[in-house]
Amino acid sequence: MSEMKLYEVFIRAKSGLNHRHVGSLHASDPQMALLNARDVYTRRKEGVSIWVVEAEQITASNPAQEHEWFDPAEDKVYRHPTFYPLDKEVENM
Amino acid sequence: MNQDLYQFALRLADTSLTMGQRLAEWCGHGPYLEEDVALTNVSLDLIGHAQMFYQLACDNSETSTSPDDLAFLRDVPEYRNPLITELPRGDFAYTTLKQYFIDVYHLHLYQQLSVSSDEQLAALAQKALMEVKYHLSRSEAWCQRLSLSTEEAHEKMQKALDDLWFYTPELFETDESMQRLMTASVIPDMGAIQTVWQQQTEQLLEDCQLAKPENGWMATGGLVGEHTEHLGYMLADMQFLQRAYPGCEW
Numbered sequence: 001m002s003e004m005k006l007y008e009v010f011i012r013a014k015s016g017l018n019h020r021h022v023g024s025l026h027a028s029d030p031q032m033a034l035l036n037a038r039d040v041y042t043r044r045k046e047g048v049s050i051w052v053v054e055a056e057q058i059t060a061s062n063p064a065q066e067h068e069w070f071d072p073a074e075d076k077v078y079r080h081p082t083f084y085p086l087d088k089e090v091e092n093m
Numbered sequence: 094m095n096q097d098l099y100q101f102a103l104r105l106a107d108t109s110l111t112m113g114q115r116l117a118e119w120c121g122h123g124p125y126l127e128e129d130v131a132l133t134n135v136s137l138d139l140i141g142h143a144q145m146f147y148q149l150a151c152d153n154s155e156t157s158t159s160p161d162d163l164a165f166l167r168d169v170p171e172y173r174n175p176l177i178t179e180l181p182r183g184d185f186a187y188t189t190l191k192q193y194f195i196d197v198y199h200l201h202l203y204q205q206l207s208v209s210s211d212e213q214l215a216a217l218a219q220k221a222l223m224e225v226k227y228h229l230s231r232s233e234a235w236c237q238r239l240s241l242s243t244e245e246a247h248e249k250m251q252k253a254l255d256d257l258w259f260y261t262p263e264l265f266e267t268d269e270s271m272q273r274l275m276t277a278s279v280i281p282d283m284g285a286i287q288t289v290w291q292q293q294t295e296q297l298l299e300d301c302q303l304a305k306p307e308n309g310w311m312a313t314g315g316l317v318g319e320h321t322e323h324l325g326y327m328l329a330d331m332q333f334l335q336r337a338y339p340g341c342e343w
Contacts, residue, residue, distance in 0.1 A: 004125065025127045028238060035231050039131035 006055040007033040009040075011047035019051050030054070097270040098211065099153040100173065101280060103163070104271075104316070106146035107174035109221075110164055111324070112195055113139030114331055115182045124185050131231065135192070138224045145217045152213070165335035169325050170318035177260035177312070179324040186249035189235045191257055194294060196229035198264050201289050205281035214279065233297065240301035247302070254303050260312045265290070268316050 004026040010019035022041050027033035033052040042050065061069060073079070116136035123129025147160035172179075178195065182188050203225055206218035239246045265287035267275070274280040298305055314320060334341060 026125060027127065031234060032238065035234060036127040036131060038227075039134045040127050043130075043134060 003028055005029075005033075007037070007052045008055050008058065009033075009037045010051040010053070011037075011041055012049035013047050015048060019049065022046070024055060027052075095153045096155065097274050098214070098279065099150050099155075100270050101274055102146045102150035102153060102214075104173040106143045106150060106160075106163070107172045108178050108195075109139045109146065110143035111172075111174045111178040111327065112192075113137070113143060114327060115178070115180075116188070116192075118182050119188070132188075135228050135231070138228065142221045142224070145220065149213060149217060161335070165332045169320050169328060172318065172320060172324060172328075173315055174324075175260070175263040175266075175312075175315040176321050177257065177263065179321060179327060180257075180260070181323055183253065184249060186239055186246065187253040187257070189232055189239060190250060190253040192228065193232035193236050193297070194257065194261055194264075196225060196232050197290055197293050198286070199225040200229055201286045201293075202281070205286065209280065210278040236297060236301055240303055250301065251303055254298065255306050258306045259310055261290075261294075262287075262311045263313050263315060266313065266316055271316075 005028070006024055007027055007030070008024050009022050011022045012019045025033065025036050025040055027036050030052060033054075034050060037050050037052055041047070113136045116132050116139065119129065119132040119136075121129065123132050143164065144160050147163045150163060151158050151160060177191060180191070183191075199221070203218040203222040207215050207222055209215040209218065236250070240250045241247070265283045267283050271280060271283070275282055295305065
């Protein structure tokens with residue numbers, strides 16, 4: 001187990017949708033991570049495509065900075081595209 | 094012909110069932126959690142294949158029987174799997190190499206069976222083939238990783254090969270019943286399957302820097318119901334419930 005690395009797993013549920021993060025697993029290398037992800041995360045037909053990313057390769061924001069980074073967006077409703085009428089013909093917005 | 098197909102369906106089903114049962118023994122004992130899940134996935138795939146082929150046997154049986162009867166109520170001499178599939182699971186290297194040998198065998202066998210003159214058999218083989226292709230990508234990847242990693246892993250793979258190699262020719266044995274099916278194009282020429290099996294496995298062994306043992310004593314017996322002692326223990330484990338509580342369901 002000491003040789004194992006942590007991989008994050010992303011699954012595309014069906015064609016046209018985004019890959020979404022579903023969890024993580026341990027594997028010796030990217031190919032084994034893919035095989036293990038297939039068996040651990042798609043046993044119940046959850047997806048049609050898998051991405052695996054070595055967890056170490058992900059650059060993440062600092063949880064300590066959560067408030068200064070994200071709270072200022074809270075009271076800026078004008079950033080949401082809700083202040084203009086949509087044509088009737090436009091569906092699925 | 095029905096009787097021949099019945100016997101051959103048993104050969105396929107018994108092979109998959111014994112493989113599946115041995116893999117199921119890894120449940121909770123896998124080398125790590127992810128692999129534990131994967132091993133039992135493959136186990137269930139194989140038991141599913143066994144169920145399909147037992148049904149094929151039932152459809153060609155002269156007497157009324159069911160897949161459960163065939164799996165749980167036959168004794169050792171009636172089982173027709175090759176000896177390699179009943180051997181104890183051994184360590185992870187042993188399980189992996191055995192799985193690889195059987196996956197390559199299934200790949201080529203099912204590929205040919207999917208164009209069988211028997212439509213039902215062809216359809217079942219095609220269904221099993223899809224899963225076998227995945228099994229093979231797993232076992233092949235593991236063979237390479239174990240053989241080419243640490244000295245200890247390589248040694249274990251070599252040891253597994255030294256033991257298992259002598260059980261492989263039996264996979265391609267035929268009897269009179271199978272030869273009649275071959276003539277009728279129900280099943281492929283097993284000699285041709287053996288040739289492609291050897292080419293593919295020997296290439297992998299070479300890539301993995303594993304030394305193929307010299308041919309010597311070769312195992313035989315499954316087709317006539319002469320098995321190793323291990324099958325009896327496996328069946329005792331597997332069949333206990335149906336034997337002790339006939340017809341019980343849950």
